[in-house]
Amino acid sequence: MYLTNDEERALNGEYGEALEMAYRILSSIGRLTNANHLIKISSAHVSGVSYSTIGDYGKEFLENLSLNAKVSVPTTANPAGLDYQNAYGFNINSNYVSGQIKIIEAYRRLGVIDSFTCTPYEGFYLPPKGSHVSWAESSASIYANSILNLMTNRESALSALASAITGKTPYSELHIDELRKPSLSIQIKMDDFSNCVKFALLGYFAGRITRGPMALQNIKNPNPSEAKAICAAMGTSGASGMFTINEKMDKVERMDFTNDELKTVYDELNDAEKGDAIILGCPHLNVNEINEISEFVGDRRLNKKCLIFCSRKTYEEARRKGYTDRIEKAGAKFVCNTCAVFTPIISNLGVDKISTNSCKAAHYIKRVHKISINLKDVNEIIKESCR
Template sequence: MRLTDREARILAGEAGEAPSLALQQQIAVGEFFDAEHFVPITNAHMMGDMEVMGDAGFAFVESLVKHGAAFAVPVTTNARCVDFEHAAAVRQDPALVAREAALVAHLKKLGALQVDTCINYQTVYQPRFGEHLAWGDTGTVIWANSVTGARTNYEAGPAAVAAGLTGVTPAYGYHLDAQRAGTLRFEVRCALNDYADWGALGGIIGRRTLDYWKVPVLAGVRHAPAGDELKHFGAALASYGSCAMYHMIGVTPEARDEAEAFRGAAPEAAHVVDDAALAAFYRTYPEDRPEIDVVVFSGPQLSVLELRRIAALLDGRRVHANTALLVTTNFANREMAARLGYVKAIEDAGGRVLSGVCWYIMEPAKMAAAFGWKNVLTNSAKIANIIGGYRLHPILRTTDVCVEAAVSGRLPARACLA
């Protein structure tokens, strides 16, 4: 790779040992993917929590602190695995909680902004069109590339840390024009009436794409989606398909029409997603039994508008004694929702509003064992996709069905598929 004078000095160790090692790793990754040079980034967003890092990752961060390393650009933190205020109530392992607190202290010494959110793009920082970033968490990446026209690859924890230390990232993949051309065409003919439907659409397209380097293009979407709908769609598309970008004709900024989305080329393949396809997707998540153990609204964290909707659907009713209701958001949204009365409404009903966390990284298998949960009802396709790997039975349904089941303790008959 070609280096600028500044990068060459970093590599030579003039900025310290940690940035030099970081740049060496970035060069190795960049050369693997044929990057010819670096691009400066405005900020990095890192996934760094004990669930994902383990002791080895902790030791790595600890060694950076011992070397006196400090981030060169703002680095924000993604949702983590512990809500320190509610850890005991949701029976999290005290050893994990202590370790997570120590990790947070180390990350702050490096200069990280501990915002603990996977919806940084809704609440912390909105990148401009064409801005280069180094973001981790797949949902943040697909939002940045698709909805704002900013540019980032998936940058896993250590890669985001490296970018934070050097202030640059290798120019390959979604930093380059060529990679941002649409490749697969999806004609959307299904009705999309709920966040869960948008997540299911992401799941369907993701399962058919299954490739980081392919860019699905959606044509025919009937109504202009709201931000939270795109959030659920993108998070699911990234989770099921490993995708980092999509275009939606007439909606996203690099797809005013099909010619622009495909950069003038013909799609490699064309698919149709109709109501039958959507129904078939839900059928891959049949209930194991009508009784519901836990209802989860998470993955991604909820916006204030989503929290408002949960509060409204609960409508003063109580959550059933045999069912738990968990909601996750970030600190800022929880504070706003508290001022607006939504947190009280959900808590008075018997639900929990957790902040700074996402449920699937909170060691859900251990939590389920502690509470005796066997199934999970959610409106998040991303959560449904991940939780199967933890041997919990996932059930994906619309938001109103989820709230109704939380109150009655059972999946309503109209939502039973088995």
């Protein structure tokens, strides 16, 4: 891969250890993905924030790095493993709390925006349309490519961090126009295709079919909630980084998505009839989604524990608009800046079955916490869970 004189000097350590390491990551990933050179990016989104995922090794790495490095482009960060401003009551041990706070502090020293959400495009930094970015968090990178008209590969925690520090990424794969053309189309053959769970099941199915970009055909334009549902599920089940909606395609391989495929995927993820607790907000909810829940709940009371995950910024805005009152009165609890999966909060709930509307949460909660899942649309979950 070609490096400019300046990049070469950075790689040789002339600008300090942090840039040397960042360029070593980018140049090796560039070689791995056959990139010719590096290009400038307008933003980065880093993953690897939850203490549940990166642990003490990741914490030590970030603490060392943050002593002598800063991000050079607007950089948002994924959710943590706990809402440390509000961790009391979730029965989390002090070792975990301190490990998580140190990780968050390290990211702050690096200059990361106080975001801690998997949906940084809702309420945080939105880069100019058409620009190249470097986003980790599979659901966000697929959303960036497919909905926001941005260009990114599905980055890892370390490659996105290296890009955040250098402001560059290898010019490969989904940064190249020709490699963004779908080579497979999925025809949706269903009459009523209009809720988030169906969109998520489609995404989960589609993610397994191909590693490359795909064209979804004969489907209504997804609203933001439905788009988030497809992206999160697609990122969970496979390696593909983007899809198109109803774009005209000629001469590509075609597959059908019918009620049969939908049911097969549903049966795989759904293994409980009813949950003993409710998890919403995977990916994190936006203000409108919180308002919708408030409307569904009305003045009723929930008869089981319900946790709602969103960024603190979203929560504060929803609270100002009066959308959180009824939800909290109904007995639900908002958990801010926290991942709905990679957190001890889920296993500490002490339940065997969870209701959620998210295929991503279903997939990971089953595997990470060994809890059964009832997968349903949010209004149905609330309807069956109110006194």
